[in-house]
Amino acid sequence: ETGVTQSPTHLIKTRGQQVTLRCSSQSGHNTVSWYQQALGQGPQFIFQYYREEENGRGNFPPRFSGLQFPNYSSELNVNALELDDSALYLCASSRLATSGSYNEQFFGPGTRLTVL
């Protein structure tokens, strides 16, 4: 069973730039959620994708956007980077059954983004 993978591991950008982070979900999972974790805080939910559509969103501005592909992998895009966007970005995959029930979420190792 292949676990959740994320790329890149680390990234440094400057304020105003755009960034794309990538996530491959665990085998058999069809749902991907993205979280932002600032230093010393717990992860904060950004949004979730299911069947290539956004399926729930946390309190993040529209410059945070995403995609999910037919193979269930996903991208997180952040435009007009701000200093406060510096954080660990985590993706988690899970399986949403047709009944509507979820299994638990499995997290990737994260991408550490630094905005200068």
Added chain:
Amino acid sequence: DAKTTQPTSMDCAEGRAANLPCNHSTISGNEYVYWYRQIHSQGPQYIIHGLKNNETNEMASLIITEDRKSSTLILPHATLRDTAVYYCIVRVGGYGGSQGNLIFGKGTKLSVKP
């Protein structure tokens, strides 16, 4: 906001049981209690979850009080590798949209000492 309250930090001696408490006094009838842990600079790792009965797996045991207002995660024989931040989360038992996602608090930093 997180619906749980946990101590900021705890210490445990290696080989002893680690008992991590969590208060969730406003839990709803359809909400489960989930535990995750996060070892430094890694992604959170699922440990266990339960609704109202006590649960046990190869990693830990989860004891939920009868009124479901609090729970305890038990690591029966803590090792140095169990040093991590432990998050207690309540979550609706799985439906679409943001209901299915995890709301993390700051968790409990468990330090296992030799």
